[in-house]
Amino acid sequence: xxxxxxxxxxxxxxxxxxxxxxxxxxxxxxxxxxxxxxxxxxxxxxxxxxxxxxxxxxxxxxxxxxxxxxxxxxxxxxxxxxxxxxxxxxxxxxxxxxxxxxxxxxxxxxxxxxxxxxxxxxxxxxxxxxxxxxxxxxxxxxxxxxxxxxxxxxxxxxxxxxxxxxxxxxxxxxx
Amino acid sequence: xxxxxxxxxxxxxxxxxxxxxxxxxxxxxxxxxxxxxxxxxxxxxxxxxxxxxxxxxxxxxxxxxxxxxxxxxxxxxxxxxxxxxxxxxxxxxxxxxxxxxxxxxxxxxxxxxxxxxxxxxxxxxxxxxxxxxxxxxxxxxxxxxxxxxxxxxxxxxxxxxxxxx
Amino acid sequence: xxxxxxxxxxxxxxxxxxxxxxxxxxxxxxxxxxxxxxxxxxxxxxxxxxxxxxxxxxxxxxxxxxxxxxxxxxxxxxxxxxxxxxxxxxxxxxxxxxxxx
Numbered sequence: 001x002x003x004x005x006x007x008x009x010x011x012x013x014x015x016x017x018x019x020x021x022x023x024x025x026x027x028x029x030x031x032x033x034x035x036x037x038x039x040x041x042x043x044x045x046x047x048x049x050x051x052x053x054x055x056x057x058x059x060x061x062x063x064x065x066x067x068x069x070x071x072x073x074x075x076x077x078x079x080x081x082x083x084x085x086x087x088x089x090x091x092x093x094x095x096x097x098x099x100x101x102x103x104x105x106x107x108x109x110x111x112x113x114x115x116x117x118x119x120x121x122x123x124x125x126x127x128x129x130x131x132x133x134x135x136x137x138x139x140x141x142x143x144x145x146x147x148x149x150x151x152x153x154x155x156x157x158x159x160x161x162x163x164x165x166x167x168x169x170x171x172x173x174x175x
Numbered sequence: 176x177x178x179x180x181x182x183x184x185x186x187x188x189x190x191x192x193x194x195x196x197x198x199x200x201x202x203x204x205x206x207x208x209x210x211x212x213x214x215x216x217x218x219x220x221x222x223x224x225x226x227x228x229x230x231x232x233x234x235x236x237x238x239x240x241x242x243x244x245x246x247x248x249x250x251x252x253x254x255x256x257x258x259x260x261x262x263x264x265x266x267x268x269x270x271x272x273x274x275x276x277x278x279x280x281x282x283x284x285x286x287x288x289x290x291x292x293x294x295x296x297x298x299x300x301x302x303x304x305x306x307x308x309x310x311x312x313x314x315x316x317x318x319x320x321x322x323x324x325x326x327x328x329x330x331x332x333x334x335x336x337x338x339x340x
Numbered sequence: 341x342x343x344x345x346x347x348x349x350x351x352x353x354x355x356x357x358x359x360x361x362x363x364x365x366x367x368x369x370x371x372x373x374x375x376x377x378x379x380x381x382x383x384x385x386x387x388x389x390x391x392x393x394x395x396x397x398x399x400x401x402x403x404x405x406x407x408x409x410x411x412x413x414x415x416x417x418x419x420x421x422x423x424x425x426x427x428x429x430x431x432x433x434x435x436x437x438x439x440x441x
Contacts, residue, residue: 004342012351019355019378023362028370035374042381045351048342049392051400058384061407066377066414073418074370077425095365099357106353110346119341120348120392125400133397134404140234141301144289145408147188148305151282152412154195155312158275159419297402304409311416315423324424325436331417332363332372 004122008048015041028074032067039063049120053127180231180240183223183248184292187285190215191278198274205270209262212277216256223252237295244292251291255284267317276316282309348389355382369424369431373417380410 015038022034039062046055110116134142178185194212227245232238258280268276286306293299315327356379363375384403391399425431 002341008343008347012347015351016354016358019358022374022378023358023366028368031371031374035378038378039381042385045385046388046403049348049388051388051391051403054384054388054400054403057404057407061411062377062381066411069414069418070370070374073422077422077431091367092365095361098364099361102360103354103357106357107350110349110353113346116346116349117344118393119344120389121395122342123392123395125397130397130400134401137235138237138295138297138401140237140289140293141295141298141405144286144298144301144305145405147282147285148301148308149408149412151279151305151309151312152415154275154278155308156415156419158272159312159315159416159423297398297405301405301409304412308412308416315420322438324420324427325438328369328417328420328424328436331413331420332369332376 004048008045011041011045011048015045029071032070032074036063036067039067050123050125052124053130176233177231180229180233182226183252184285184288186219186222187281187288190219191281191285194274194278194281198278203270203273205273208273208277213256213259216252216259220249220252220256223249237298238292239294240292247291248288251284251287255280272316276313279309279313345389345393349386352382352386352389355385367433369421369433373414377410377414380406
């Protein structure tokens with residue numbers, strides 16, 4: 001077990017522990033903060049597995065933008081008052097059984113695959129190489145994703161508009 | 176790069192851009208808007224029919240134009256025209272939102288045309304997502320009906336947890 | 341060597357199972373969206389591991405696009421949740437029963 005392997009197992013424990021804590025919290029803000037910790041762990045795993053640019057992007061986009069958006073919405077809607085009071089067994093048990101079955105199947109699949117024992121040799125991709133590869137081979141996908149983000153922007157604006165004053169489909173509702 | 180190969184998509188992208196600008200600038204007038212968009216869609220069908228015989232690859236072999244893809248683009252253009260001609264009476268959608276409605280339909284058409292021609296897994300995935308998102312946004316546009324918002328949430332969440340995750 | 345490739349896949353699978361349980365078993369709509377985010381993140385880990393295993397860069401490109409799409413989806417999902425909250429006053433899934441029989 002090399003030093004890098006130890007780091008990986010430690011990070012895996014952090015990720016899984018933080019995600020487990022996030023999934024089982026009743027308070028939404030606590031869940032989001034635990035998930036931020038989990039995403040920091042994932043960013044470190046990306047750095048370890050040779051993708052430093054992706055690690056930084058994970059911190060900036062996932063932990064820094066998406067989770068902060070969640071926090072904005074949670075605090076704006078004042079949802080904490082609506083925290084679930086009791087996790088009934090009928091709510092948890094089927095999902096837990098499904099998750100466990102899935103996990104067992106994944107473990108079986110991975111352990112019986114001859115290619116899964118291959119060791120990962122350490123390598124790193126510099127952002128320059130990553131960017132060049134992205135824009136030489138996947139330019140069209142970048143353009144399509146940028147158009148998608150424009151459409152989602154328009155959609156979020158239209159959907160998030162405050163309701164019009166007059167209930168009969170008013171014309172002068174202010175955003 | 177031979178830009179003539181992607182004239183159908185460029186035309187519909189231009190229609191998207193036009194609808195985007197018009198939806199912000201113009202006073203809504205349902206009858207005039209519908210007539211204009213139906214004419215644009217009919218012109219789009221003509222453009223697609225004119226480019227049926229084109230062949231080639233673009234974008235470092237990520238995009239392939241051949242008879243198969245061009246025939247499907249014609250079918251998509253005709254479908255778009257037919258759907259638009261059904262939209263004479265849109266209940267529950269604000270007059271202000273009509274142009275966004277047409278914009279989202281046009282975006283879905285563009286995305287499906289890109290999907291039909293793409294030859295790389297990532298481009299296929301991204302084009303599929305674009306067409307799906309424009310429809311996720313279309314469902315809750317109707318105001319005044321709670322069912323629309325609830326349907327939108329259920330559509331988004333169940334189709335996210337389904338095929339893609 | 342860092343770890344065998346199977347261990348990375350196991351981590352991704354376990355994380356995906358956690359996200360799946362969260363998305364399925366929670367009654368709060370925001371928690372369902374969080375579960376979907378966890379699942380997308382798990383897929384990202386699997387892709388980066390695969391990129392290192394086969395020494396090809398496509399896996400990392402895919403993760404980049406998955407991140408962009410996750411951000412887009414969260415915006416749309418939260419806009420819908422805000423709209424639903426304004427209309428009905430609750431984001432508990434069990435109160436949305438207009439589409440049931």
